[in-house]
Amino acid sequence: MNKLWILFGALVLAEIGYPLTEGRARTGLVIATVVIGYVVSVAHAWLTRGPRTAGLLVLVTTGGGLLVEAVGRTTGYPFGDYDYTAALGPRLLGVPLVIPLAWTWMAWPAWIAAGRITAGRAARTAVAGLGLAAWDLFLDPQMVSQGYWQWHTSTPALPGVPGIPLTNYLGWLLVAVALMALLGTAPQRGPYQDAPMYAMYLWTYASSILAHAVFLGLPASAAWGALGMGLVAIPLAVRLWRS
Structure with a gap:
């Protein structure tokens, strides 16, 4: 478990470096952050729930994430009419390889939270x-502000967050709930050592608010994200504080 904390520390450093860099260095940190987060989440699932659950996590969120992204960029459903630029590197089925890893990276902390x-x-x-x-x-x-992907039709959008249609967020919610329903078929016994996942979810929440509001010039998404993700992050923080 100590190695997970070390990897989590590396993820934190990579994310701190993101707003301090530009161009290829920034893209490299994006990819590094996702890969590290992926390894931490899958490793935690393996160490605490066993290989069966870790395998299910990869199958459902990595495989499922790739499938839904490939369908999404081809058909426009369920996220809207979008496509990736060449910035994020090699693709499979038209999807940068790093993208399905990102689904897994944050799906597991969300499930644990x-x-x-x-x-x-x-x-x-x-x-x-x-x-x-x-x-x-x-x-x-x-990611849209950095040119990693873009929508061909981007209205209606959230106030203050142009370039991303509301259908995208609704699509995310639909897919996320479906993935979690599948993930929930894994055996659930405890207690588990889940502190690294609590830390990852809360760090992602707090650091994203700070980065968007102060360093990235995205105050509206800082506010929307604080509100939306706070529906889970704040109760989690309160529960941990009281325990």
Whole structure:
């Protein structure tokens, strides 16, 4: 478990470096952050729940993420009419390889966070789906502003966040809940050592607000993300504080 904390520290350093760099260096940090986050999430699933759950996590969120992104960019459903630029490197089925890794990176902390603040599989599935989808209130504005992907039709959009249609966020919520429903078929026993995932979810929340509001010039997405992801992050922080 100590190695997970070391990797988490590396992720934090990579994210701190993101607003301090530009061009290829910044893109390199994006890819490094996703890869490290992916390794931490899958490794945590393996160490705490075993290889069966870790395998299910990869199958559902990495494989499922790739499939839904490939369908999405081809058909426009369920996210809207969008496509990736060449900035994020090699693709599979038209999707940069780093993208499905990102689904897994944040799906697992969202699932773990939801398990701490809910009771029952249905409630956990819904809250975990919300917790993952709300992350996109930060992710898409940041990535679109850097030219990593773009929408061909971007209206209607959230106030202050142009270039991203509302259909995207609704699509994220639909897909996220579906993925969490599948992930919920894994055995659920405990107690587990889940502190690294709580830390990852809360760090992502707090650091994204700060980065968007102060360093990236994206105050509207800072506000929307604080509101949306806060629906899970704030109850989680309160629960951890009281325990």
